[in-house]
Amino acid sequence: GEDVEQSLFLSVREGDSSVINCTYTDSSSTYLYWYKQEPGAGLQLLTYIFSNMDMKQDQRLTVLLNKKDKHLSLRIADTQTGDSAIYFCAESPPLDSSYKLIFGSGTRLLVRP
Amino acid sequence: DTGVSQDPRHKITKRGQNVTFRCDPISEHNRLYWYRQTLGQGPEFLTYFQNEAQLEKSRLLSDRFSAERPKGSFSTLEIQRTEQGDSAMYLCASSLVFSLADNEQFFGPGTRLTVL
Numbered sequence: 001g002e003d004v005e006q007s008l009f010l011s012v013r014e015g016d017s018s019v020i021n022c023t024y025t026d027s028s029s030t031y032l033y034w035y036k037q038e039p040g041a042g043l044q045l046l047t048y049i050f051s052n053m054d055m056k057q058d059q060r061l062t063v064l065l066n067k068k069d070k071h072l073s074l075r076i077a078d079t080q081t082g083d084s085a086i087y088f089c090a091e092s093p094p095l096d097s098s099y100k101l102i103f104g105s106g107t108r109l110l111v112r113p
Numbered sequence: 114d115t116g117v118s119q120d121p122r123h124k125i126t127k128r129g130q131n132v133t134f135r136c137d138p139i140s141e142h143n144r145l146y147w148y149r150q151t152l153g154q155g156p157e158f159l160t161y162f163q164n165e166a167q168l169e170k171s172r173l174l175s176d177r178f179s180a181e182r183p184k185g186s187f188s189t190l191e192i193q194r195t196e197q198g199d200s201a202m203y204l205c206a207s208s209l210v211f212s213l214a215d216n217e218q219f220f221g222p223g224t225r226l227t228v229l
Binding site for chain 1: 116117144146148153154155156157158161168169204206208210216217218219220221222223
């Protein structure tokens with residue numbers, strides 16, 4: 001089945017690291033994505049990871065993938081107030097030629113000054 | 114080209130009225146997607162086009178919904194006889210896809226529909 005789950009809310013202090021977690025159920029998913037949504041703005045792709053990778057780092061962002069547990073995480077180092085937003089993980093079932101994205105319900109990140 | 118644009122950004126209508134939304138994708142993008150997002154949820158897939166062909170429709174897309182992409186460029190999404198349950202943010206995304214490895218979908222700002 002296709003189901004992506006995330007915790008609803010995370011609050012961190014500015015300068016700390018944030019870790020947003022996601023679990024997915026389609027074990028055949030080959031690409032997993034992290035999107036950011038700010039109020040009044042569209043979804044912005046932050047990063048993605050291919051399933052043959054365990055980790056991907058892109059500046060302040062680190063994605064960890066545990067295929068055995070179907071667990072994906074996004075770590076934001078040195079979190080800033082501008083990182084406050086809703087973060088969505090998403091998968092694209094590989095046997096589906098539409099390449100549509102299946103999103104989790106989002107994690108609201110609040111960065112306290 | 115500044116990205117995917119959607120019009121209008123907000124629409125308030127009375128139940129039973131018809132509404133039409135427009136999406137202008139990034140030029141040359143061959144795929145165009147419509148998603149719906151309700152409060153507190155992630156976007157849910159509605160339908161997609163490969164050039165001008167509509168190739169898949171979700172079960173969420175009742176027969177009151179119709180989408181077109183007549184020349185393989187902009188797309189419209191029409192909702193007939195709107196119901197309060199149609200209130201949501203309607204998101205459009207486009208991509209230039211030849212394989213799953215190219216699947217970066219660029220999203221527009223959305224059209225927020227409120228049905229009174």
